[in-house]
Amino acid sequence: MTDERALLEAAQGGDEAAFGRLVAPYRGELHAHCYRMLASVHDAEDTLQETLLRAWRALGRFEGRSSLRSWLYTIATNTSLNAIARRPKRTLPLDEAPSREASDGLGLPLSETVWIEPYPDEQLGLEDGRAAPDARYERRESVELAFTAALQHLPANQRAALILREVLGFSAREVADALETTVQSVNSALQRARKTVEEKLPDPSQQATLRALGDQRLKAVVDDYMDAMSRGDVEKIVGMLAEDAAWSMPPLPAWFTGLDGIRAFLEHGPLSGRWRWKHLPTHVAGQAAIGSYEFDDAAGAYLPFALDVLTLRGDRIREVTSFIVRSTASEDPEYYQDYPDQPLDDEQVAGKFAVLGLPARLT
Numbered sequence: 001m002t003d004e005r006a007l008l009e010a011a012q013g014g015d016e017a018a019f020g021r022l023v024a025p026y027r028g029e030l031h032a033h034c035y036r037m038l039a040s041v042h043d044a045e046d047t048l049q050e051t052l053l054r055a056w057r058a059l060g061r062f063e064g065r066s067s068l069r070s071w072l073y074t075i076a077t078n079t080s081l082n083a084i085a086r087r088p089k090r091t092l093p094l095d096e097a098p099s100r101e102a103s104d105g106l107g108l109p110l111s112e113t114v115w116i117e118p119y120p121d122e123q124l125g126l127e128d129g130r131a132a133p134d135a136r137y138e139r140r141e142s143v144e145l146a147f148t149a150a151l152q153h154l155p156a157n158q159r160a161a162l163i164l165r166e167v168l169g170f171s172a173r174e175v176a177d178a179l180e181t182t183v184q185s186v187n188s189a190l191q192r193a194r195k196t197v198e199e200k201l202p203d204p205s206q207q208a209t210l211r212a213l214g215d216q217r218l219k220a221v222v223d224d225y226m227d228a229m230s231r232g233d234v235e236k237i238v239g240m241l242a243e244d245a246a247w248s249m250p251p252l253p254a255w256f257t258g259l260d261g262i263r264a265f266l267e268h269g270p271l272s273g274r275w276r277w278k279h280l281p282t283h284v285a286g287q288a289a290i291g292s293y294e295f296d297d298a299a300g301a302y303l304p305f306a307l308d309v310l311t312l313r314g315d316r317i318r319e320v321t322s323f324i325v326r327s328t329a330s331e332d333p334e335y336y337q338d339y340p341d342q343p344l345d346d347e348q349v350a351g352k353f354a355v356l357g358l359p360a361r362l363t
Helices: 003-012 016-038 041-061 066-084 145-151 156-167 174-181 184-199 207-215 216-232 234-239 259-269 333-337 344-352
Strands: 242-250 255-257 277-286 285-294 301-313 315-326
Touching: 003 016, 003 041, 003 259, 003 277, 016 066, 016 145, 016 156, 041 066, 066 156, 066 174, 066 277, 066 285, 145 184, 156 174, 156 333, 174 184, 174 242, 184 255, 207 216, 207 285, 216 234, 216 277, 216 285, 216 301, 234 259, 255 259, 277 301, 301 344, 315 344
Parallel strands: 242 315
Antiparallel strands: 242 255, 277 285, 285 301, 301 315
């Protein structure tokens, strides 16, 4: 009798500890699956817990006609679909509104829009490569910001079908069983989903870009970025950008594009000379990232301000998505013009900095 079979029988007999050991090998990949569906680490954690509770309650009815892994994915997928139906889709600023000029201001955080959260892939144990021979996308590729954002443009059932088939490599029959539909319907949904996603995704992916760039050149790009930001060297940063670069700052709706637009934003905003910065390199969502800290006089230390996720084209920066971790407690637009001076949002710091092992302060 295999260990899984023994644990299954014990769990079906009411042994909660055996159930915990039974599902432990699948927790990480199920969490990543819920994230791809929901584009939120927080929502993925809640949905995973609900998935495991549903699995525990239904375990007595599991007869082994499919693998345990496939059965758990079916529950996770349908739990995620229920969650999607209860809330607005997640997005990024570039998909939400046109770019702005620096003189237009930064706007107010959008009250009805929920932003995509970057996935801490290395910390949560996401593996390299493809999940199965039939998978089209790599596991890390499937949590990149562009891929996650592209998925949010799909109707929920199309999203589920594409993830199960193209990321996880389940057969069309298995996908149809999970979604309680026909193979024909799955194949039709996949055809539409592939078209939408391929139109949204850059080519090549960040995984391919990072492999071509190599570790040393990537480190040089990140080091140069951190050095220039710390010194307030606007022209150095602009010189590192692609011609069509974009810079966004969730939870704010404003984003800026083009060399002149980003130069004006930096000069009027973070590199105006009003604030002092330090930076630490990290990695999130399959991409290079930087923890950005601003000096706080009252604390006498540098405190977290934003997690800057870099999207590269070759050795040029195509996008900076700066996930700010300061409070959104005000409806005064001037509050956000002085955003580095505002209080920390402890939940955002935990979700963007602590989860990556970035310190709570720098001296």
